[in-house]
Amino acid sequence: MILGPSNTAGKVEDAFLFIVVCCVVLLAIVTACMVVFLIRYNRKRHPRPERVRESLLLEVVWTVVPTVLVILMFYFGWVDFDYIRNPPKDAMPVQVTARQWSWMFTYENGRQTDILNVPVGKPVKLLMTSADVLHCLYIPAYRIKEDCVPGLTTHLWFTANETGTYDIFCTEYCGVGHSHMRTKLVIMAADDFRKWYAAAPGEGIADRGTALLQAKGCLGCHSLDGTPKVGPTLKGLLGRKETVIAAGRERELTIDQGFIRGHILDPRALTVKGFPPVMPPIPMTEEELKTVVAYLETLK
Numbered sequence: 247m248i249l250g251p252s253n254t255a256g257k258v259e260d261a262f263l264f265i266v267v268c269c270v271v272l273l274a275i276v277t278a279c280m281v282v283f284l285i286r287y288n289r290k291r292h293p294r295p296e297r298v299r300e301s302l303l304l305e306v307v308w309t310v311v312p313t314v315l316v317i318l319m320f321y322f323g324w325v326d327f328d329y330i331r332n333p334p335k336d337a338m339p340v341q342v343t344a345r346q347w348s349w350m351f352t353y354e355n356g357r358q359t360d361i362l363n364v365p366v367g368k369p370v371k372l373l374m375t376s377a378d379v380l381h382c383l384y385i386p387a388y389r390i391k392e393d394c395v396p397g398l399t400t401h402l403w404f405t406a407n408e409t410g411t412y413d414i415f416c417t418e419y420c421g422v423g424h425s426h427m428r429t430k431l432v433i434m435a436a437d438d439f440r441k442w443y444a445a446a447p448g449e450g451i452a453d454r455g456t457a458l459l460q461a462k463g464c465l466g467c468h469s470l471d472g473t474p475k476v477g478p479t480l481k482g483l484l485g486r487k488e489t490v491i492a493a494g495r496e497r498e499l500t501i502d503q504g505f506i507r508g509h510i511l512d513p514r515a516l517t518v519k520g521f522p523p524v525m526p527p528i529p530m531t532e533e534e535l536k537t538v539v540a541y542l543e544t545l546k
């Protein structure tokens with residue numbers, strides 16, 4: 247029995263190992279028979295073919311053994327699949343919203359992040375949906391993945407066996423920013439998680455601004471450090487001169503507060519030249535728009 251970094255990883259690994267071992271043993275037997283037959287029944291030694299009589303014993307063996315092996319493969323696969331599909335009752339629920347091109351995790355107390363933080367040793371249940379197109383949440387180290395479908399809630403669950411940081415990928419091609427749609431799974435010690443979970447986000451504009459941009463998924467496509475991603479960087483955005491394309495025509499524009507507010511709510515009206523016209527409208531309250539603008543002021 248393999249332990250692995252999570253309960254699910256061990257299960258999948260066990261079933262996979264059993265199948266690989268069966269395949270390797272069968273391959274060795276078939277290859278050995280082939281080589282022996284090649285030498286022993288060579289045409290030089292047997293110029294005239296001989297009549298071969300059937301062997302009931304041999305036929306029974308080569309029918310029964312593979313049948314039993316295939317049934318065992320199905321059995322291990324089914325038992326583990328059933329286990330991985332059914333979360334325990336006491337699992338900690340986390341809502342997951344996938345959107346082009348970011349992940350948002352919402353906890354029971356309303357806390358929202360773009361990185362999945364969970365405690366070690368506790369079952370966690372992800373309740374997943376999508377705000378736009380099909381996505382798929384994949385945790386390679388845990389050997390689990392599940393689709394995120396608009397209008398539907400799908401689920402995944404796991405219990406982490408050890409602390410650490412693991413990759414989360416989107417594995418359903420979802421548009422130009424698909425390769426940017428990755429984040430981290432952070433497994434914390436129980437005490438660290440309790441502290442993180444209870445901590446209120448900081449009161450300063452930098453903390454509130456980044457928390458809001460994270461929660462709304464903006465940072466999936468826009469960096470804060472000057473590097474362009476799917477969209478232009480937010481660093482120095484306010485007051486910057488950009489060439490924009492509106493209704494197929496190009497023009498110069500200085501980005502001001504009005505532009506930011508309008509563009510968040512209705513991004514399809516115009517696009518910054520050099521970037522794909524793919525930003526979805528981001529619903530925000532007046533309060534949230536104020537926070538974004540105030541935060542962008544500090545990034546000038």
Ligand SMILES: [Cu+2]
Nearest residue numbers: 381416420427
């Ligand atoms: Cu995706």
